[in-house]
Amino acid sequence: MVEKTTTTINVAKIREDFPILKRQVNDKPLIYFDNAATTQKPNIVIDTIARYYREHNANIHRGIHKLAEEATVAHEEAREKLAKFINAKRSEEIIFTRNGTEAINLVAYAWGRANISKGDKIVLTIMEHHSNIVPWQLLVEEKGAEVQFIKINEDGTLRQNEIQEQIDGRTKIVCVTHASNVLGTINPVKEIGRIAHRNGAIFLVDAAQSVPHMAVDVRDIDCDFAAFSGHKMLGPTGIGVLYGKSENLRAMPPFLGGGEMIKEVHTTGSSWKELPYKFEAGTPNIAGAIGLGAAVDYLRGIGMRNVHDYEKEITGYALDKMGRVGGLVLYGPRDVEHRVGVISFNLGDIHAHDLASILDEEGIAIRSGHHCAQPLMEFLNIPAASRASFYIYNTKEEVDVFITALEKARKLFAR
Amino acid sequence: MTSDIYKDIILDYYRNPRNFGDLENPDVRAKDSNPLCGDIIEMQLKVNDGKVDDIRFKGKGCAISQASASMLTEMVKGKTLDQVKAMGKPDILQLLGIDPGPTRIKCALLGLKVLKLAAYGYLGQKITEEVRQLV
Numbered sequence: 133m134v135e136k137t138t139t140t141i142n143v144a145k146i147r148e149d150f151p152i153l154k155r156q157v158n159d160k161p162l163i164y165f166d167n168a169a170t171t172q173k174p175n176i177v178i179d180t181i182a183r184y185y186r187e188h189n190a191n192i193h194r195g196i197h198k199l200a201e202e203a204t205v206a207h208e209e210a211r212e213k214l215a216k217f218i219n220a221k222r223s224e225e226i227i228f229t230r231n232g233t234e235a236i237n238l239v240a241y242a243w244g245r246a247n248i249s250k251g252d253k254i255v256l257t258i259m260e261h262h263s264n265i266v267p268w269q270l271l272v273e274e275k276g277a278e279v280q281f282i283k284i285n286e287d288g289t290l291r292q293n294e295i296q297e298q299i300d301g302r303t304k305i306v307c308v309t310h311a312s313n314v315l316g317t318i319n320p321v322k323e324i325g326r327i328a329h330r331n332g333a334i335f336l337v338d339a340a341q342s343v344p345h346m347a348v349d350v351r352d353i354d355c356d357f358a359a360f361s362g363h364k365m366l367g368p369t370g371i372g373v374l375y376g377k378s379e380n381l382r383a384m385p386p387f388l389g390g391g392e393m394i395k396e397v398h399t400t401g402s403s404w405k406e407l408p409y410k411f412e413a414g415t416p417n418i419a420g421a422i423g424l425g426a427a428v429d430y431l432r433g434i435g436m437r438n439v440h441d442y443e444k445e446i447t448g449y450a451l452d453k454m455g456r457v458g459g460l461v462l463y464g465p466r467d468v469e470h471r472v473g474v475i476s477f478n479l480g481d482i483h484a485h486d487l488a489s490i491l492d493e494e495g496i497a498i499r500s501g502h503h504c505a506q507p508l509m510e511f512l513n514i515p516a517a518s519r520a521s522f523y524i525y526n527t528k529e530e531v532d533v534f535i536t537a538l539e540k541a542r543k544l545f546a547r
Numbered sequence: 548m549t550s551d552i553y554k555d556i557i558l559d560y561y562r563n564p565r566n567f568g569d570l571e572n573p574d575v576r577a578k579d580s581n582p583l584c585g586d587i588i589e590m591q592l593k594v595n596d597g598k599v600d601d602i603r604f605k606g607k608g609c610a611i612s613q614a615s616a617s618m619l620t621e622m623v624k625g626k627t628l629d630q631v632k633a634m635g636k637p638d639i640l641q642l643l644g645i646d647p648g649p650t651r652i653k654c655a656l657l658g659l660k661v662l663k664l665a666a667y668g669y670l671g672q673k674i675t676e677e678v679r680q681l682v
Binding site: 483484485486489501515516 | 610
């Protein structure tokens, strides 16, 4: 039984679309609360990938034969779907990568190596995922530049004064996560982008935790780059997206060199294809892109406003219940208007990994550890945290089972 | 089953770790961490006549890592360093009395890895690949 909700989303019907949700784990129905790490896949995505391999498989772009043509059309249709989904101006502004990490590395490598020099500053925030820290550290080490971190308030929001102070004339790029994968905080990216641009800096948004969960409009945010992963939005692994304004992408040198990305190759030198192909060297993840296109269709069918509203509802419900568990410490904003459905917490002195093991026994999948955000964990002064993260197929009833399991763990360790 | 991992004896060793703390003038000490969990273990040994004369451990981390390290310190007192070098995963499984599963076994093996690092360190021998791969 699924509890009736006030939103228009039909969770019972949605659950029918996800075959894995019928699984038992340790003889209990699977409760999958690890959606910030990766989401489950609906039949439409699984079937689309299988159909591609069964009926259309061919290498794209250069082939003249029928299959190559079909595969190319499907691959490019997926690009158009992604462009519409985030409201990019043109589909050439969608570069397919392996994942969000590769998308950020592409910018750090291709844009960064051409535009960052000694004494320049790159501004990040303390809540960034390692994927939006390490590529910039590699870059500044090579160039003799500097990375600065905007820190957070008690409530898990960015410090307004540090945004204003750190982004200055020396800042060449500002890279900020749209929604934190630990705190759930939704950052005011539009405002930060304005400050970055006023100081002549480029603005990159890590949208890995926002694009899957809310309507994201890259033109409204006015970011120069945005990066996200397919597998966190019902798509397959191995496919991610870099959005970039065409003028920025055109001005950048290539990232990886090889086939698919060249116009002409001679022993004396080579020239590059137009966007987006300049940044897509080698045979791409064709099935992955097409599968991600199917995921976008599925999400659009539900409506991103409905997705966001439902997640706010279940997150609010969970925050309220978790707040009443003795000894449970919550991290991040309390107001569901300012956060996504990612809830990090610690329960008494139980180590996050012990808690994850106990919940696993109840069939509940949560994540535990540093969540690829060690600078944030250091700032919070905690070695690890547990994290429950929700998506459209989770129910309040599952949250109730989760709360009961937390109480059980608390009693077990209270002995 | 997981509930077995958290049987009384492991929680007891976690809550009241035996041989926890520092030795005065240890002959050798070693330290390592588990990148997955962030568990940290340090071992300090007094060695006499090629045998573990006294031992202490310090650390932070999950119940499995801390309890198994503590149980290990009790078990190896009086054993020769060669015996320590010969120990492996089966010894830890026997010590715990359960198999914590493919992921959590790393937590359980951290103490053994650090103990072996100490033994090799004391003997001035090169760390083997087997030890490096334990966690």
